Amino acid sequence: MKFDGPFAFLADLLFPPRCALCGxxxxxxxxxxxxxEKECVRVDTCRRIDLAENGKTISCMVPYRYDGKVREAIIRFKFYGQTRSADFFGRQIAGLFPDAPRFDFVTAVPISKERRRTRGYNQSELVARRAAGRLALPYREVLIKTIDNREQHKLDRKERRGNVKGVYRAAGGGSLQGASVLLIDDIVTTGATLGECAKVLLHAGAKSVRCAAISEVLL
Ligand SMILES: [Zn+2]
Structure with a gap:
């Protein structure tokens, strides 16, 4: 909640500002x-994700290592309904894209309908919407996850690519033709999920896809 002017002091007493990660x-x-702050590993790396299509790769910007307080905040965000960190993470990602006007819109890696029903929200979408707001870009839902596949983190590097193959498709409504897309996920490990989503977008007509994730896991 945000108040300005004479109410700001009272609002701070009633609703004091809280740490975006631990509360x-x-x-x-x-x-x-x-x-x-001490237990966040800031990396600001640019990774290359191999699309396994004629040597094509795409970039993925990542502000944090999946470790310490960032890891704890993401677990609370994903599994315990504590979404307070979404705005903070969205801002950190937005800060890595000074060339944002070149994108047409921001989107997120989707979760399945079943997962969405039980969780109540898609964590990557909340972050992507915040990042889009910061970048003054529209947010569009352009991908659907059609199959509730096995969780990527339970699989090894080789299994991951096969596990995501064919589980996403482009949502109907609104053309992707010629679009420059910023695609956001919460965690990047091998890049299989982001790569698969990017391929779907490119095959549906997008001109370019660049990615971002809150954090990276180093295998
Ligand atoms: Zn804290």
Whole structure:
């Protein structure tokens, strides 16, 4: 909640600002508490994701390592309904795209209908919507996950690519023809999921796809 003017002081008393990662009370204007700040591994890397199609690759920008307080915040975000970190993560991703005007829109890696029903939201979509807001770009839902496949983190590198093959498709409504897309996910490990989604977008007519993830796991 945000209040301005004479109400700001009262609002801070009633709703004190909290650390985006752990929820501890923080001073006004601070988004992450010192303990979390210390245990975040900021990497700001640009990874290449192999699309396994004539040597084609796409880039993926990643602000954090999947470790420490970032890992804890993502687990709470994904599995315990604590979505407070979405805005913070969205801002961190947005900050990595100073050339944002070249994109037509932002989208996210989808989750299945069943998963969405049980979780109530798609964590990557919440982050992507926040990033889009920061970048002054529209958010569009252009991908659907049609098969509830096995969880990627339970599989080895070789199995991961096969596990995501054919589970996504382009959503109807609105053309992707010639579009430059920024595609966002929560965690990137081998890049199999982002790569598969990017391929679907490119085959549906998108001109270019670049990716971002909140964090990376190094295998
Ligand atoms: Zn904290």
């Amino acid at each position: 501890a009370v923080v001073p006004f204007g601070v988004s992450v508490c010192p303990a979390c």
